[in-house]
Amino acid sequence: MKQIFHDEISPTNDENLPHPPSPLMGEGEGGGEYRLISPHLNPPPQGGRRFSGDIFFVFMWILFLPLILVMLVFGCKKSDAPGRCDYDGVKIEPIYAVYFTLQEGTEKKFCSIVCASLSFPELKSRIKEVIVVDERSGTKINASQALFVESEVVTVPHNKNRIHVFGKREDAEKHLKRFNGRWIENPFF
Amino acid sequence: MILNALSITMIFIGALSALLAIWGGISSLILYRKWKRTATPEEKTSLEDRSYLVLLIMVIVLLIRLINWPLFYVTLQSFISDIEGAMCIFGVTQVKVGLTRFLEFLKPTNFFLIGGWLMLHVLDRATKTSPLMRKKLLLLSIISLFVLIDSMGDIFLMIGIAPESLVSCCTTVTDILNRPTRTTPESIFGPEYAQSLQVLFFITHLALMGFIGVTLKFRIFRRLILGLLSLFAVLNAFVFLLSQIEVFAPRMMHLPFHHCLYCLWQYVPDSIVMFLLFILGTFSVGWGFTTELFGRQGEAADLLPGYLRKIYWFAFFFLSAFLIMLIIHLLVD
Numbered sequence: 001m002k003q004i005f006h007d008e009i010s011p012t013n014d015e016n017l018p019h020p021p022s023p024l025m026g027e028g029e030g031g032g033e034y035r036l037i038s039p040h041l042n043p044p045p046q047g048g049r050r051f052s053g054d055i056f057f058v059f060m061w062i063l064f065l066p067l068i069l070v071m072l073v074f075g076c077k078k079s080d081a082p083g084r085c086d087y088d089g090v091k092i093e094p095i096y097a098v099y100f101t102l103q104e105g106t107e108k109k110f111c112s113i114v115c116a117s118l119s120f121p122e123l124k125s126r127i128k129e130v131i132v133v134d135e136r137s138g139t140k141i142n143a144s145q146a147l148f149v150e151s152e153v154v155t156v157p158h159n160k161n162r163i164h165v166f167g168k169r170e171d172a173e174k175h176l177k178r179f180n181g182r183w184i185e186n187p188f189f
Numbered sequence: 190m191i192l193n194a195l196s197i198t199m200i201f202i203g204a205l206s207a208l209l210a211i212w213g214g215i216s217s218l219i220l221y222r223k224w225k226r227t228a229t230p231e232e233k234t235s236l237e238d239r240s241y242l243v244l245l246i247m248v249i250v251l252l253i254r255l256i257n258w259p260l261f262y263v264t265l266q267s268f269i270s271d272i273e274g275a276m277c278i279f280g281v282t283q284v285k286v287g288l289t290r291f292l293e294f295l296k297p298t299n300f301f302l303i304g305g306w307l308m309l310h311v312l313d314r315a316t317k318t319s320p321l322m323r324k325k326l327l328l329l330s331i332i333s334l335f336v337l338i339d340s341m342g343d344i345f346l347m348i349g350i351a352p353e354s355l356v357s358c359c360t361t362v363t364d365i366l367n368r369p370t371r372t373t374p375e376s377i378f379g380p381e382y383a384q385s386l387q388v389l390f391f392i393t394h395l396a397l398m399g400f401i402g403v404t405l406k407f408r409i410f411r412r413l414i415l416g417l418l419s420l421f422a423v424l425n426a427f428v429f430l431l432s433q434i435e436v437f438a439p440r441m442m443h444l445p446f447h448h449c450l451y452c453l454w455q456y457v458p459d460s461i462v463m464f465l466l467f468i469l470g471t472f473s474v475g476w477g478f479t480t481e482l483f484g485r486q487g488e489a490a491d492l493l494p495g496y497l498r499k500i501y502w503f504a505f506f507f508l509s510a511f512l513i514m515l516i517i518h519l520l521v522d
Contacts, residue, residue: 060506068510071459072517088360088447089456090276118364119446157274158358 087115088159095138096155096165099131112161113148117187130188134167141165143188147172151181163187191271195264196347202257203347206250207340213247214333221326240322247329248310251303254336258296259465261343265289266455271352278451279359284350292342299339301472302332305479312484312496320487328483359449363434370434370448383436390432393425394512401474401505410497415478422474429467441518463514470507477501 083092086108098116100108103126110116113132120127130143135155147166153175155161163184166172175181190196220240265281275281282289306328313321362368371382378385400418404410438453439445441460453460477500484493 057502057506060502061510064506064510068462068514071462072514072521087444088276088358088364088449089442089444089452115360118360122446157355158276158280159360160274160357 085109085111085115087111087119090115090156090158093156095133095135096161097133098143099140100127101129101131102126103128112156112159113163113165113187114156114159114161120188127188132165134171135165136171137167139167141167143186146186148184148186149176149181150184151175151179153179190348191268191350191352193267195260195267199257199260199264199343200347202253202260203340203343206254206257207337207344209246209250210333210336210340213243213250214330214337216243217247217326217333218330221323221330224323224326240326244310244325244329247333248307250336251307251332254299254339255303257339257343258300261292261296262454264347268350272350272354272356274356274358276358276452277449277455279363279449280356281350283356283358284354285346288342288346288349292339292346295335295339295342297468299332299335300468301475302335304472305476306332308476308480308496308500309483312480312489312492315492315496316488318488320489321484324483324486359452360447363449364447368448370431374431374435386428386432387436390428390436393421393428394508397421397425397474398505398508398512401501401508405498405501405505408494408498410481410494412478412481415481415497419475419478422471426467426471429471437515437519440522443522457518459514460518463511463518466507466511466514470504470511473500473504473507477504 084090085092087110090111092109092111096112098110098113100110100116100119100123102108102123108119108123110119116130131140132143132146133140134146145167147169149164149166149172150162151164153162153164155164164172164175164181166175172183176183216239220236220243223236224240262278265278268281269275269277272281272284275283282293306325309321309325309328313319313325363370374382374386397418400421404414404418433450433453434448438450438460439447442453442456444452444456454464477497480500481493481497484490484496
């Protein structure tokens, strides 16, 4: 049994009367019994129009290209903010910062001893000098002259850095006793 | 619980979709069982009316659940400042690790199932006799269960994340030397694995696009071919994930030793669009297969090739747009 929509049968349009094959019936069908069904149940398919993939593809590109370009313009901007850690991109607290001066004269900066020591093996051959910050006074000192203490106190929470840097032995010992710490060797040796 | 506009929205959407999923799931199961048994035309009409109401409401619920996936990450992003030690979404996921990880797997699964079901629904709507109605109702009752679990998970997570929680973030996990994303390709390609992984990704991605192009050109919409294409898309997605973590993300972030994808979204926001394009492209390949699998029935079978062509054109567009964005990024960076 074939189905046609009553919208298609009108007294003024004889062409829509069931002359087989109807455009809604699909190819290869013709003749037979017809049944009227409500067009509100499911709307009739777009049988007359053929989908052109090429046009669709071009249309999609025209639609999306400006959006993609705008995204790229903003996304490709170099995002090397001055106070950003060169390991994980986090904002650096100057009191816990570590600086690597490289042979070619450039500098790498890190938010903590953890980030600096994770980068150290990769950069070791290019490093000229390692500068750390005395967390008591805030002065920059060479890592070879600094004292390192690991204690219960976390300085940078996101990587749970517990290593503290001091320029003077009495400051380091005071921290060590107060926060259950222990001496550790220079991680940049 | 961290209260902000997004967490309240998540709880509201979760509660609403959980209730409607229970109602919709049970209703669609009952309708599925009754669909063939109905004898009188009156009963049939009543059943049709009820099924269209159920479908209408559930389509809205499912569309909301589609949006819920990105909303989930936007909400987690909004919690970063309230979680001590979190510098990106990774830190927030560490507060309730098990539940968050479960939801992170469930959400893409739901996205795929819902998308596939909607494709089938659109195909069925284009027919005059709804030959796919029974299948649609059965699948809807299954998907409702997934939606219910997802919605409940959202509510529990939003309530469970306590402010001022202390966590460690991505640096301590994604950047360690024995991370699986490094050791796996390193065991195959050796120490210079990054370069090989990059080349492999471009080969598999271009091959996938090529296979889709051939399928479209010659209109080969056979189940076996589409199934193989879907499997290849899954393989490509796996290579994509590895190459993003190990090669592309560090380059795009200008942080050569950092491998966190959440940080990538944070520092390079247009990478979210890139990921979206890739996901839609890959899922479209799968949706093409599921539409062929469930849609070849009665009147729908005649319309199927046209719909499959549309779906695969979408896949081709999304995958090519993603590739162009990635190449431009790599060239500019």
